Amino acid sequence: MLLTPDDIKQIAHLARLGIEEAALDHLAADLSTMLDLVEQLQAVDTEGVEPMAHPANASLLMRDDIVTESDQRDVLQAPAPALQDGYFLVPRVIE
Amino acid sequence: MTWETVIGLEIHAQLATRSKIFSASSTAFGAEPNTQASAVDLGLPGVLPVVNRDVVRMAVRFALATDASITRRSVFARKNYFYPDLPKGYQISQMAFPIVGPGRISLTLPDGEEKIIGLTRAHLEEDAGKSVHDLFDGYTGIDLNRAGTPLLEIVSEPDMRSAAEAVAYARYMHSLVRYIDICDGNMQEGSFRCDANVSIRQSGSNTLGTRTEIKNLNSFRFLERAIEFEIERQIDIVESGATVVQETRLYDADRDETRSMRSKEEANDYRYFPDPDLPPLVIDDDFIDAVRSTMPxxxxxxxxxxxxxxxxxxxxxxxxxxxxxxxxxxxxxxxxxxxxxxxxxxxxxxxxxxxxxxxxxxxxxxxxxxxxxxxxxxxxxxxxxxxxxxxxxxxxxxxxxxxxxxxxxxxGLKQISDTGAIDTMIDAVMADNPTQVAEYRAGKEKLLSFFVGAVMKASRGKANPAQLNQLLRERLKG
Amino acid sequence: MHDMTMAQQAALLASGELTSADLVEHYLARIEQHDARLNAYLAVDAEGARLAAAEADKRLQRGEAGPLTGIPIAHKDIFCTTDMATTCGSRMLENYVSPYAATVVDKLQAAGMVTLGKANMDEFAMGSSNENSYFGAVANPWQENRVPGGSSGGSAAIVAARLASAATGTDTGGSIRQPAAFCGITGIKPTYGRVSRYGMVAFASSLDQGGPLAQTAEDCALMLQAMAGHDVRDSTSSVLKVPDFSESLNENLAGLRIGIPDEYFAQGLDSDVGDCVNEALSVLESAGAILKRISLPNQNLCIPAYYIIAPAEASSNLSRFDGVRFGHRCENPQDIDDLYTRSRGEGFGPEVKRRILIGAYALSAGYYDAYYKKAQQVRQLVSDDFTSAFAEVDVIAGPTTPTTAFERGAKSDDPVAMYLNDLFTVSANLSGLPAISAPCGFADGLPVGLQLSASVNQEARLLNVVHRYQGLTDWHRRMPDAVA
Known part of the structure; x- marks a missing residue:
């Protein structure tokens, strides 16, 4: 198995993803199978091949520096779970 | 043992655009919380970034002003980490291919000497929002007005050897970015922020010591004080036989000291990768020439x-x-x-x-x-x-x-340059002060200023001083 | 009236023989009748649809209508709408109403289309069976114990069961084409950039592309016409002029060079599926096309490359679901990490979690080069294969999927077996090419899909070939008995 339950814990922390302790073994097995699937990439000779991050060879389109957005706070904050005085609220972050 | 200080600076200059780097919201300072945070700035599901052309122009201006190379195909990358004022869970920045490559500036040091400081790179990125910790009991408030504000991060080579040099460099950059109209330089509002990388090594050594990074130095004075404190701190550590820990430190202006920012230093793994929402930023000659033609x-x-x-x-x-x-x-x-x-x-x-x-x-x-x-x-x-x-x-x-x-x-401030008028006044003054005239003629030439003052007074300050001097000398000779 | 194609309905709407109100009521009644079994709709907005239909009928009467005015459709629940929730099939977005609408939604509304409701889907478009929806699986209208495919399984089931005239979908690795194949309908994934992604909740940004699912190529052409076009809100959207897709539908196929990759007819292909596809190729040959064997040598690397790239992008795209500004938030978070970890742990289902984890792993320090960068290089090789192939042929043909629709639950415990459904479809996403799936027969009562792909921006060619094929066959006219 390529990944251990401890590995899963570590990656889950990186992704801030709550995983139940009981699910760790199963996930480690699943992810190891997924890695087995992709393992054949390692055998491919990619020397000198440019990595392809975007399908189109298009260049970036840019916009003019114009402010077209106006205050939409009430609408945009409608889905927010916790608000006060226009701020989004989260548990106190200790600096 | 003598120690040499090695300092490199990272400067975040907020680019002076009207709208944000990836959205059309205003960048104006001081608005009510979250009133300048659009769907894009909030990172709502489904939104996409679109680059502000003026941000790119400003980066090119900076490159032209610092003799730096312009990356013809730069790439926006995502820096992934979780923080409540980072709405998308990643910051769009540039990593492997920054828009501005190596450059250099020539710095005039306080002693008049010129020193070349190398620039490693400068890259575009978006600012995060603001966390407010003291407004709500038990909660942190998040204001995303600043999220998406365009920044140019200017990274220097570790070429500075003293706090004074670092300050001279920072002042140079502060002046330059305003000179080329890319940043308003307002340090109180955070438009120009410095981080300093500081290390020490034995004089003559070529290897770099372990560095610490001092964050968010928002005045030149704090920059100087923080570096000086940090140099002393590091020397004390090394001379006591201990080793400097690589870490991020914060300057506390009230106590005039730096302190470690995190109790337990968590190794960050930012998982940078090219932002799939943004194809490479291609800059051609025409774009550069157009910018060059507007350079001061x-x-x-x-x-x-x-x-x-x-x-x-x-x-x-x-x-x-x-x-x-x-x-x-x-x-x-x-x-x-x-x-x-x-x-x-x-x-x-x-x-x-x-x-x-x-x-x-x-x-x-x-x-x-x-x-x-x-x-x-x-x-x-x-x-x-x-x-x-x-x-x-x-x-x-x-x-x-x-x-x-x-x-x-x-x-009636017009100067009196009419010889006759001045002569008349001289006559009157000499007539009123026969004793002084005699003394002058006896060799007490210091009295000239007495006569100048008296005539000037009579002219109510308007006599042409050069003419007055000349005429007085002639007349006093007798 | 549900037995008509969208084009036929549009003709009757234009002539006044049919009203949008009639169509909407008809579909609402059918949804009432059939959707309890299928679970294809996550939300139905009867009132909104009736209002929109009334509006459409006014425009039709005034002669101000376009070709799609008054046609009822469903949107995959990944497209942001302001009048209905946009859940992405996830607990994370249960009850989430977007403050803004997707460009595709706006464009189709501007074209006069009437939205009946939102279509079920695999959570965040991750899946090939629609079993990953937090709101329950969708039944395949042909055999209800079978899956409809995914991730646009709800959209495909809706069109197959005639619960709307057409539907929108998204395709990241086959999510339009595979369910279209499983449900016996036509679906096209356009060239990357053809359709704006703004307001389409991102799964893997460099692979995602929206497109239509409908009964026929003609219907797809009509709908794609309204969906496509440059969007200033999407930096990756194409600035190319959109051709008139309907205009070229009837072009002759004589001399059309069709490439048949050896690799598509080798690994893991169900023989019944292969027979149907070969039969379809004979039909095309009889219509004048020239069949040519070709090779796509890196075809076997598509799945591995895809299952690094898509999860890597997804792991980052899904970071914004953190319980702070929208979406699920856990009860009584103790601190900020607890808020993140529990909100995300509770809000995301198992497949989404697997992909976030594998994606974060592939991007993490020490593994980036071995996994992510390698996959990107392989992506380039795959893309190069197509460039070479399209120097010799006009379109490439093969099966859409290795098998027909499988039974519900059959693969839900084996993620990798599930991934192999995408064997023939992911290459078009990796390369950004357009590809279409159209019904080409049945195996054991289940539809088989023929997939055609073409060079970038050649959607018109694909629609043309399938339209001609559909003129010679009637597979696309078949309807499941249970919903006839």
């Missing part, structure tokens, strides 16, 4: 021109080129006039600056315009005014009067 003359070139063509002393040229507004003002003063630019420099650096400093007024708010000052200097240069009378006219202008010639006329 840079401070170094302007300084050199002031010295070589206008015959200014290097120190004056340096002072006048400290920022673009001053240099522009100075050049406007002698534009359309025939007097020597040197005179304009004297007035700007002398009377004008003294008054601005005294009353703590920036040049932009000066009540005396460059046209008014030019006319005033012309009246001094053509003999209408003496230097002293000129200062009276300057005072009148400063207090809001507009027309130089009207001030001269209405107050």
């Amino acid at each position: 003359e840079l401070p170094a070139a302007r300084r050199a021109r002031f010295v070589e063509q206008l015959a200014l002393p290097p120190a004056d040229a340096q002072a006048l080129c400290a920022d673009r507004q001053t240099a522009d003002y100075f050049e406007a003063v002698f534009e359309n006039h025939s007097f020597a630019p040197r005179l304009a420099a004297n007035w700007v650096l002398g009377e004008l600056f003294a008054r601005m400093n005294k009353e703590n007024i920036p040049l932009a708010a000066s009540p005396v315009s460059s046209a008014q000052l030019g006319r005033l200097i012309e009246r001094v240069d053509d003999g209408t005014l003496s230097g002293k009378l000129g200062k009276q006219v300057f005072d009148a202008l400063w207090s809001g009067e507009q027309d130089v010639d009207a001030i001269i006329d209405s107050r």
